[in-house]
Amino acid sequence: MVSRVSKKKRPRKELYQEKEIEKTEGGVFNRGTMIRLGKFFNKGIISKIDFPIARGKESDVFIAEAGSAETLEGASHVILKMFRVTTTSFRNMSPYIDADPRFARQVGKSREKIIETWCKKEFGNLEIAAKAGVSVPKPYMYNGTILAMEFIHDRKMAPAPPLVNYTLKNPERMAKAIIEDVRKMYSAGLVHADLSEYNILVGDDEKEYIIDMGQAVVLKHPNAYEYLQRDIEHILKFFNRKYSLSIDWQSIYNQIVQEE
Numbered sequence: 001m002v003s004r005v006s007k008k009k010r011p012r013k014e015l016y017q018e019k020e021i022e023k024t025e026g027g028v029f030n031r032g033t034m035i036r037l038g039k040f041f042n043k044g045i046i047s048k049i050d051f052p053i054a055r056g057k058e059s060d061v062f063i064a065e066a067g068s069a070e071t072l073e074g075a076s077h078v079i080l081k082m083f084r085v086t087t088t089s090f091r092n093m094s095p096y097i098d099a100d101p102r103f104a105r106q107v108g109k110s111r112e113k114i115i116e117t118w119c120k121k122e123f124g125n126l127e128i129a130a131k132a133g134v135s136v137p138k139p140y141m142y143n144g145t146i147l148a149m150e151f152i153h154d155r156k157m158a159p160a161p162p163l164v165n166y167t168l169k170n171p172e173r174m175a176k177a178i179i180e181d182v183r184k185m186y187s188a189g190l191v192h193a194d195l196s197e198y199n200i201l202v203g204d205d206e207k208e209y210i211i212d213m214g215q216a217v218v219l220k221h222p223n224a225y226e227y228l229q230r231d232i233e234h235i236l237k238f239f240n241r242k243y244s245l246s247i248d249w250q251s252i253y254n255q256i257v258q259e260e
């Protein structure tokens with residue numbers, strides 16, 4: 001049984017609906033999308049689509065009410081990340097797909113196929129990360145260009161804000177937790193490759209959640225170590241700048257790489 005939440009404990013449309021997508025909703029749900037969404041209903045992942053909460057770089061993100069699937073572990077709501085096929089910054093994706101040995105055969109496929117691969121890749125990356133104990137939303141299901149995952153929210157059921165929009169009480173603890181997540185990902189053979197204050201959500205009690213894993217690559221990718229260095233440098237420079245910490249990103253990078 002899905003646990004039903006009281007009216008008060010529902011994500012509130014008037015506060016969190018992403019206005020930009022509201023206008024284009026008709027365009028988002030084309031025939032193919034409707035057919036794919038049907039699969040999420042059939043598998044008991046969702047029972048109703050609520051409203052869009054964010055417009056990301058390459059996707060529109062919706063909240064849906066949960067279905068009865070056991071994998072949801074009683075969650076009341078689910079996030080649906082719907083990749084845009086037409087307006088995605090498509091060329092930016094290829095370095096993270098072509099040279100990743102898991103997906104090299106996708107080269108030369110249609111735009112839709114590549115976005116599907118991207119979606120499948122994000123699902124797979126979330127699975128690897130979750131298994132390695134990294135704090136990520138639990139991946140539930142993917143189909144075509146749609147990915148369903150755990151809804152990260154606060155006590156009031158508001159979507160957890162990205163790190164960039166939140167002022168931390170304990171930035172040092174958060175920075176350490178993120179470094180630990182990067183270390184666990186690396187131990188599992190994965191590099192996020194777009195780690196930033198936009199792709200980390202702040203949950204209750206300032207718990208970190210790493211999101212947006214489509215571009216994450218395995219260590220065999222020729223640029224994996226360059227991406228790892230870039231991730232660590234970017235996120236620690238953000239903490240040093242915003243919170244006046246003085247963490248030496250270079251030594252953290254060296255520690256993570258040398259530990260193996």
Ligand SMILES: Nc1ncnc2c1ncn2[C@@H]1O[C@H](COP(=O)(O)OP(=O)(O)O)[C@@H](O)[C@H]1O
Nearest residue numbers: 054056057058059061079137150151152159212
């Ligand atoms: N699991 C989640 N729970 C709550 N909000 C989420 C979740 N996933 C994404 N979001 C929201 O959607 C936005 C875009 O998601 P993201 O995965 O970064 O997409 P994009 O690749 O399009 O940038 C995030 O900044 C966040 O506000």
Ligand SMILES: [Mg+2]
Nearest residue numbers: 056057199212
């Ligand atoms: Mg993002």
